[in-house]
Amino acid sequence: MASAHGKPGIVCVGLGPGDPDLMSVKADRLVRGALHVAFFRKKGRPGKARQLVQGLLAPGVTEYPMEYPVTTELPVDSTDYVAQLSAFYDDWCTRLALLAQTKQVVVLCEGDPFLYGSFMHLYTRLRERTGTAPEVVPGIPGMVGCWHATGEPITWGDDVLSVMTGTLPEDELVRRMQTADALVVMKVGRNLLRIRRALTRTGRLDAAWLVQNGTTATQQVARLAEVADDACPYFAIVLVHGQGRRPEAAW
Amino acid sequence: MASAHGKPGIVCVGLGPGDPDLMSVKADRLVRGALHVAFFRKKGRPGKARQLVQGLLAPGVTEYPMEYPVTTELPVDSTDYVAQLSAFYDDWCTRLALLAQTKQVVVLCEGDPFLYGSFMHLYTRLRERTGTAPEVVPGIPGMVGCWHATGEPITWGDDVLSVMTGTLPEDELVRRMQTADALVVMKVGRNLLRIRRALTRTGRLDAAWLVQNGTTATQQVARLAEVADDACPYFAIVLVHGQGRRPEAAW
Numbered sequence: 370m371a372s373a374h375g376k377p378g379i380v381c382v383g384l385g386p387g388d389p390d391l392m393s394v395k396a397d398r399l400v401r402g403a404l405h406v407a408f409f410r411k412k413g414r415p416g417k418a419r420q421l422v423q424g425l426l427a428p429g430v431t432e433y434p435m436e437y438p439v440t441t442e443l444p445v446d447s448t449d450y451v452a453q454l455s456a457f458y459d460d461w462c463t464r465l466a467l468l469a470q471t472k473q474v475v476v477l478c479e480g481d482p483f484l485y486g487s488f489m490h491l492y493t494r495l496r497e498r499t500g501t502a503p504e505v506v507p508g509i510p511g512m513v514g515c516w517h518a519t520g521e522p523i524t525w526g527d528d529v530l531s532v533m534t535g536t537l538p539e540d541e542l543v544r545r546m547q548t549a550d551a552l553v554v555m556k557v558g559r560n561l562l563r564i565r566r567a568l569t570r571t572g573r574l575d576a577a578w579l580v581q582n583g584t585t586a587t588q589q590v591a592r593l594a595e596v597a598d599d600a601c602p603y604f605a606i607v608l609v610h611g612q613g614r615r616p617e618a619a620w
Numbered sequence: 621m622a623s624a625h626g627k628p629g630i631v632c633v634g635l636g637p638g639d640p641d642l643m644s645v646k647a648d649r650l651v652r653g654a655l656h657v658a659f660f661r662k663k664g665r666p667g668k669a670r671q672l673v674q675g676l677l678a679p680g681v682t683e684y685p686m687e688y689p690v691t692t693e694l695p696v697d698s699t700d701y702v703a704q705l706s707a708f709y710d711d712w713c714t715r716l717a718l719l720a721q722t723k724q725v726v727v728l729c730e731g732d733p734f735l736y737g738s739f740m741h742l743y744t745r746l747r748e749r750t751g752t753a754p755e756v757v758p759g760i761p762g763m764v765g766c767w768h769a770t771g772e773p774i775t776w777g778d779d780v781l782s783v784m785t786g787t788l789p790e791d792e793l794v795r796r797m798q799t800a801d802a803l804v805v806m807k808v809g810r811n812l813l814r815i816r817r818a819l820t821r822t823g824r825l826d827a828a829w830l831v832q833n834g835t836t837a838t839q840q841v842a843r844l845a846e847v848a849d850d851a852c853p854y855f856a857i858v859l860v861h862g863q864g865r866r867p868e869a870a871w
Contacts, residue, residue, distance in 0.1 A: 385644070386758070391644045391758060392645055393641065393644060393645070394641050394642070394643055394644070394648050395639075445777070445865065446865070451867045452867075454867040455867035455868060455869065455870050456870065458869070459869055481764050483767055483768060484773075484775055484781075485779075486773070489773040489776065489866075490866060490867065492773070493869070494869050497869060498871075502771055505768060507637070507642060507765055507768045508760065508764075509644065509758050509759065509760050510764065513732050513734075513735070513759075513760075513761065516734055517756060521734075522733075522737070522740040522743070523734055524734075524735055524783070526696070526785075527785045527788050529782055529785075529796050530735075530783040530784075531799075532775070532780065532781040532782075532783075533778075534778045534780075537778055544799060545799050545800075548795060548796050548799045549796075584758070614697070615740075615744075616702045616705040617706060618706065618709070618710055618713075618745050619710050620710065
């Protein structure tokens with residue numbers, strides 16, 4: 370059943386932070402050679418992963434958009450949210466496993482699939498159901514593209530870097546920020562006001578940056594203190610650079 | 621002065637975790653097209669970054685090994701260490717800036733250059749001295765390759781990931797580990813015994829992994845509890861996966 374387009378199975382490809390030139394050589398090869406691609410998206414949206422490969426897919430490729438039944442409409446710890454998401458992942462696990470018996474399916478994921486990626490939910494299910502873990506190709510995480518967008522290194526010397534999600538309660542954000550030198554806050558969106566309060570309480574607001582669409586043509590980099598709280602996308606990242614030890618220039 | 625091999629200047633290229641297939645498309649192009657490459661190495665060693673591009677460099681490329689005057693022989697906070705490193709970076713800043721007036725110099729760096737990378741010390745100096753920041757190409761950090769080597773996602777749901785260096789004092793390691801869900805400890809080497817004690821004190825030892833040379837042909841993945849304390853390389857990484865929220869499979 371193998372073809373020039375790869376042997377049957379599922380390969381999840383980390384696409385990196387946004388710029389297609391920052392995809393790995395391996396990811397680029399897999400994406401361009403794919404005959405079947407699957408990707409997550411919110412209903413009615415193009416999907417971030419799909420957008421990243423615009424212009425790279427082969428003519429005639431078959432696309433499988435995996436549309437979340439719910440995203441931010443329900444609390445993530447509600448029974449309804451968990452049940453809907455669980456059924457969604459179970460269903461796509463079944464469909465992809467069937468397809469992969471005869472075809473290579475390339476699953477497109479922004480950033481790195483193993484860092485807060487939705488594919489992880491399919492990965493564990495596929496491993497459990499088929500007895501074999503799908504191949505996963507690492508990618509440059511979105512946060513890495515975002516700290517490069519600021520033009521400043523994120524960690525120096527013995528700096529501790531903590532990566533957290535803006536969905537945490539404010540007191541939790543404060544507690545976690547207190548033992549971090551450099552900070553990355555993912556999943557910003559409607560959590561921006563709470564993130565801002567936590568940064569203020571830990572004395573970090575003036576050092577914080579907000580980066581949207583890092584490494585893409587629509588990249589926006591701003592000091593968080595100068596940004597309004599409304600209309601911030603979910604995929605934006607807040608970061609604070611470490612200020613650790615370094616040998617100063619002698620001149 | 622521009623040539624087919626890029627316009628004069630300095631470009632630092634993040635090479636990723638080890639597997640050349642995981643270099644970005646951009647890094648691959650720059651490395652293969654380079655006529656002048658510089659890289660850090662310990663005296664008498666080939667240099668990790670240089671090893672990663674073995675077989676990719678063009679014939680006739682000129683190589684500039686930048687040899688650290690000192691690495692682990694002196695405490696990093698000693699006056700002598702700081703003075704020697706500072707002079708070393710100052711010197712290479714001068715040499716590279718001169719070279720880059722007429723040639724494109726590609727600086728090779730393993731992982732991501734802005735995450736604990738030595739190039740950052742040249743970056744800030746070059747920016748200060750020339751008034752222009754060198755271009756830096758992001759790479760997949762070594763830790764990302766290492767968590768993929770374990771075959772398990774590093775963070776789930778609202779997990780906080782903390783990245784720290786094994787050079788921290790034991791009590792500091794404990795304090796930082798206590799507010800982390802997922803953990804990465806870089807710069808392991810001779811710090812392994814202290815890292816192990818800190819993990820034991822925070823109840824994480826049994827969940828910890830040691831990964832050496834992740835994504836390369838010599839990759840080694842082991843449970844830390846089953847590894848001896850001697851002979852661990854500096855570039856090894858200790859990690860603990862997060863166990864955060866996820867919708868379970870319904871079957």
